[in-house]
Amino acid sequence: MSVIVxxxxxxxxxxxxxxxxxxxxxxxxxxxxxxxxxxPGKGGTKIEGFPIFDSMEQAVREAGANAALVxxxxxxxxxxxxxxxxxxxxxxxxxxxxxxxxxxxxxxAFLRERGTRLIGxxxxxxxxxxxxxxxxxxPGHIHTPGPVGIISRSGTLTYEAVGQLTALGIxxxxxxxIGGDPIIGTTHRDALELFARDGATExxxxxxEIGGNAEEEAAAFVRKSVxxxxxxxxxxxxxxxxxxxxxxxxxxxxxxxxAREKMDAMRAAGxxxxxxxxxxxxxxxxxxxxx
Amino acid sequence: xxLHEHQAKGLLAAQGxxxxxxxxxxxxDEAVAAARAVGFPAVVKAQIHAGGRGKGGGxxxxxxxxxxxxxxxxxxxxxxxxxxxxxxxxxxxxxxVEQGMDMEGAREMYLAVLIDRQVGRPVVxxxxxxxxxxxxxxxxxxxxxxxxxxxxxxxxxxxxARKLALALGLSGQSFGKAVPFISSVYKxxxxxxxxxxxxxxxxVTRGGDWVALDAxxxxxxxxxxxxxxxxxxRDLTEESPLEVEAGxxxxxxIKLEGGTIGCxxxxxxxxxxxxxxxxxxxxxxxxxxxxGGGANADQIRAAFRILLADKDVKVxxxxxxxxxxxxDVLAEGVIAAVKELDVRVPVVVRMKxxxxxxxxxxxxxxxxxxxxxxxxxxxxxxxxxxxxxQA
Numbered sequence: 001m002s003v004i005v006x007x008x009x010x011x012x013x014x015x016x017x018x019x020x021x022x023x024x025x026x027x028x029x030x031x032x033x034x035x036x037x038x039x040p041g042k043g044g045t046k047i048e049g050f051p052i053f054d055s056m057e058q059a060v061r062e063a064g065a066n067a068a069l070v071x072x073x074x075x076x077x078x079x080x081x082x083x084x085x086x087x088x089x090x091x092x093x094x095x096x097x098x099x100x101x102x103x104x105x106x107x108x109a110f111l112r113e114r115g116t117r118l119i120g121x122x123x124x125x126x127x128x129x130x131x132x133x134x135x136x137x138x139p140g141h142i143h144t145p146g147p148v149g150i151i152s153r154s155g156t157l158t159y160e161a162v163g164q165l166t167a168l169g170i171x172x173x174x175x176x177x178i179g180g181d182p183i184i185g186t187t188h189r190d191a192l193e194l195f196a197r198d199g200a201t202e203x204x205x206x207x208x209e210i211g212g213n214a215e216e217e218a219a220a221f222v223r224k225s226v227x228x229x230x231x232x233x234x235x236x237x238x239x240x241x242x243x244x245x246x247x248x249x250x251x252x253x254x255x256x257x258x259a260r261e262k263m264d265a266m267r268a269a270g271x272x273x274x275x276x277x278x279x280x281x282x283x284x285x286x287x288x289x290x291x
Numbered sequence: 292x293x294l295h296e297h298q299a300k301g302l303l304a305a306q307g308x309x310x311x312x313x314x315x316x317x318x319x320d321e322a323v324a325a326a327r328a329v330g331f332p333a334v335v336k337a338q339i340h341a342g343g344r345g346k347g348g349g350x351x352x353x354x355x356x357x358x359x360x361x362x363x364x365x366x367x368x369x370x371x372x373x374x375x376x377x378x379x380x381x382x383x384x385x386x387x388v389e390q391g392m393d394m395e396g397a398r399e400m401y402l403a404v405l406i407d408r409q410v411g412r413p414v415v416x417x418x419x420x421x422x423x424x425x426x427x428x429x430x431x432x433x434x435x436x437x438x439x440x441x442x443x444x445x446x447x448x449x450x451x452a453r454k455l456a457l458a459l460g461l462s463g464q465s466f467g468k469a470v471p472f473i474s475s476v477y478k479x480x481x482x483x484x485x486x487x488x489x490x491x492x493x494x495v496t497r498g499g500d501w502v503a504l505d506a507x508x509x510x511x512x513x514x515x516x517x518x519x520x521x522x523x524x525r526d527l528t529e530e531s532p533l534e535v536e537a538g539x540x541x542x543x544x545i546k547l548e549g550g551t552i553g554c555x556x557x558x559x560x561x562x563x564x565x566x567x568x569x570x571x572x573x574x575x576x577x578x579x580x581x582x583g584g585g586a587n588a589d590q591i592r593a594a595f596r597i598l599l600a601d602k603d604v605k606v607x608x609x610x611x612x613x614x615x616x617x618x619d620v621l622a623e624g625v626i627a628a629v630k631e632l633d634v635r636v637p638v639v640v641r642m643k644x645x646x647x648x649x650x651x652x653x654x655x656x657x658x659x660x661x662x663x664x665x666x667x668x669x670x671x672x673x674x675x676x677x678x679x680x681q682a
Contacts, residue, residue: 075516100484100514101406105443108411137584139614139644154560155584156612160667163612163643180559182408209560212408235563238547238570239579246543246559246581248513249408255426259567276571277564278668 002128002174003149003194003201004091004117004186005067005135012056012065012089013037014080016047020071023095023137024050027069030140031132035063056087067091069125069135077121078103085116092185093135094121101248104183111185118185122247124155124177130200136177138162146171148284149195151188152207153180153214153247157235157277161205164281170288173201180209180247188218196226203229203288205280206271208262210236211250215262223269229287232271233280234259292510295338297387298524299508303488306479308472310503313389322363323356325388331355332391335362339381340529342424342507343373349383352391359388384528392504396497399504400459401425401436402473403489404480413441415477417455421492447477464499472501483521484514533597540593543581550577551605552674553598553636555591557582557612565610565667572671577604586616588624595628599636608674609640610667618642618650626657637662637677641670 009032013024016037025048028034036051036059043054053059056068068084070077070092077096084092092111099121111118119126125136130145142159144166152158158177165172176191178184188206195201204226208215215234222230237259239245241252252258263273274283294302297315304310314325315338326333337349344350349371353359363386372380399422407414418436420428428435437458439451449470456469480488487509494504515522527535537544543559547566552574556562559581566576578601582590598604611621621642629638641664642650654661662677664670 074513098513100517101486101511102413102443102481102484102514105406105412109443137615142614142644152560154558154564156556156558156614157560157564159612159614159644160561160564182406183411207560209563217409233564235560235567237567238576239563239566240545240547243545243579245545245563245579250559250563276568276668278568278666 002131002133003198004119004174004176005126005133006128006131007133009033009067009091009133009135010035010063010065011067011069011135012053012059012063013050013069013071014056014084015039015071015073016042016050016052017071021047023071024048026140027134030134032134035059035065056083056089060087060089065089067093067135070094070096072096074098074100078107081107081118082110085111085114089116091117091119093119093125095123095125095137097122099181101182104181108183108185119176120179120184122181123179124158126174126176128174129172138175138177142166143175144171147173147200147202147288148205149173149198149201149203150175150205150207151191151195152177153209153249154207154235157207160277161207161280165284168281168285170281170284173198180249182212182249188214189221192218192221192226192230196228201228203231203284203291205284206230206232208232208234209247209250210234210239210245210252210259211257213257216265219265219269219271222271229291230271231280231283231287232263232266232273233277234262234266234273235277292512292515292525293340293529294508294510294524295340295385295526296336296506297338299506300503302483302508303476303479303503303506306482307475308479308503309501310506311389311392313387316363316386316388317384319360319363319367322386322388323360326353326356326359329388329390333359334389334391335359335366336387336389337366337369337371337383338385338387339371339376339383340526341373341375341381343375344371347371347373349373381529392494392502393496398495399492400495401491402476402493403487403491404477404485405487407440410440412443413480415439415441415447415451415455415473417459419459425491441477447474449474461495465495465501468499468501483508484511484518485509486511533600537580537593537597540590541583542590542594542597543579544597545579546601547576547578549603550575551603553577553601553604553607555580555582555594555598555607555609557584557586557616561610561612565608565671568667568671569608569674572668572675574671574675577601584615586611586621586624588627591621591624592628592631595632595634599632599634604636605678606636606674607634607638608670609638609642610670611642613642613644613647617645618647619653622650622653626653626659629659639664639670639674639677641665641667
């Protein structure tokens with residue numbers, strides 16, 4: 001079992017440029033059903049054996065796609081996501097970094113109206129190792145099937161956590177990179193809700209970072225509705241206020257969104273918060289043993 | 292991207308927002324000419340990318356050309372220190388000379404448009420307590436701030452402006468001006484792809500007119516690609532030279548005051564976590580530096596140059612999780628950069644992922660003085676031990 005993506009997921013890659021094609025191949029190699037690519041004007045051709053479609057509607061009709069993986073450049077990415085939602089796919093994973101915020105405001109309202117689930121943007125994607133399904137750019141080989149669900153706003157920091165778990169012999173049910181932008185689809189809270197219900201997930205790792213208050217909202221949800229152990233970390237304990245730390249969403253504004261506030265809220269909700277990013281794996285092992 | 296007040300007012304005026312008549316001046320002569328055009332009393336305002344200018348002595352009233360001349364002479368080139376600039380302040384390189392408004396019987400309000408990330412929609416915020424730091428108002432008297440969220444499909448509606456104006460206690464003539472004023476401000480927010488439009492104070496005159504007495508517009512960097520005209524408004528003298536240089540190489544660099552361990556990391560989250568673990572190990576990070584997913588040889592060289600330009604840096608710590616990136620390629624780039632730039636400070640490398648063993652043995656066999664750590668914690672301890680401890 002897993003959440004959001006699994007064996008039945010049939011993915012179309014939007015934006016079959018160099019980057020999109022490279023990752024379409026890597027996903028297929030991992031075991032994901034990549035049923036085609038979409039690049040307007042290239043319909044009817046093939047790239048690396050993938051049939052290419054002019055529109056998402058075609059991809060759904062002819063290849064039975066039910067998910068989209070978006071690599072379209074930032075200025076056109078909102079359009080691509082809205083096209084995917086309009087075509088009826090249930091899940092959109094958007095890797096693109098640097099989408100204008102007001103575009104995301106419009107796109108996320110459009111997607112919400114249609115009930116489409118969005119992961120990202122500006123994220124590594126999602127992977128369910130036990131289902132051999134990877135819809136994203138993460139290195140597949142560091143993952144291993146198992147009982148831990150991971151939710152994170154960052155890419156390489158997630159790989160770090162996965163690497164620690166795998167080295168300890170602890171596998172993952174699904175890892176969700178929710179993205180570092182101020183406006184994202186699936187939030188920490190949404191992902192926690194899915195993992196709380198998932199039979200294959202026994203513990204949840206939640207990796208947050210400075211900025212916004214998604215971690216606080218997630219903590220409130222954990223306190224109320226999650227009985228599985230949750231292990232947390234918040235990046236940016238040493239970040240100065242008012243500076244955007246790489247991710248567009250990672251900024252301490254008006255004294256709000258600090259790591260300290262988030263860690264306090266998470267601890268108060270019963271989450272096992274580690275101070276050091278090097279201790280995530282060990283803490284998960286401890287929690288799994290005692291639960 | 293931040294803009295100067297005179298630029299922000301120009302953009303707002305173009306969308307129909309009333310602003311005082313004014314002109315930018317880069318020299319004393321230009322300031323005098325501007326005052327001649329706008330008349331008296333005139334206000335001379337230092338233009339820097341920071342707030343709190345009035346308290347710092349950057350905003351002065353002038354009643355004559357002589358006064359404008361002496362004010363301009365004093366302000367241009369001065370180091371203006373405000374609560375937002377830090378103790379080093381900012382050099383004033385340009386002024387705004389504008390018509391002085393009649394403050395008699397006028398009210399100072401606050402108006403802003405920004406994205407509420409919690410809701411994922413734009414929000415228009417108003418307060419009857421303008422002219423002061425809005426964050427102070429928010430902390431002490433949150434009820435004094437009124438908000439209305441905007442449906443992104445429908446856009447800002449006139450009733451929302453009326454609702455705000457009523458909540459702000461406006462009536463009569465001034466109430467009638469709410470719809471055109473706030474609608475124009477919202478239109479500016481959308482058409483420039485702004486991250487923030489803030490008018491503080493927003494002057495409501497005795498006669499009921501609304502005027503943007505001060506204005507701040509922050510643009511969304513991600514949207515600049517479709518606004519080539521707005522890119523021209525960028526003032527590089529207001530930005531840190533190292534941060535500008537980093538941007539040219541697609542590196543994301545932020546200097547941290549007082550740190551001694553220069554960090555080079557791939558990924559923003561891991562870069563922040565690396566800073567955190569350095570602190571936990573008893574050291575202090577000199578910067579945030581994200582080399583991105585690719586980290587090619589050019590970027591590594593540029594990253595070293597930027598780190599070493601900071602004289603506080605005593606040790607360099609490289610932390611790379613090579614997912615797609617191969618550690619042997621990374622090691623090659625690091626070795627080449629250290630040789631080419633004749634790096635003298637100790638370099639600690641922690642790399643994980645594809646071909647990590649090969650990468651590590653390349654570093655060991657390079658004949659250069661690399662220290663390698665297996666995990667993040669170990670690498671941070673090595674960096675602190677190598678001279679990056681607290682001074």
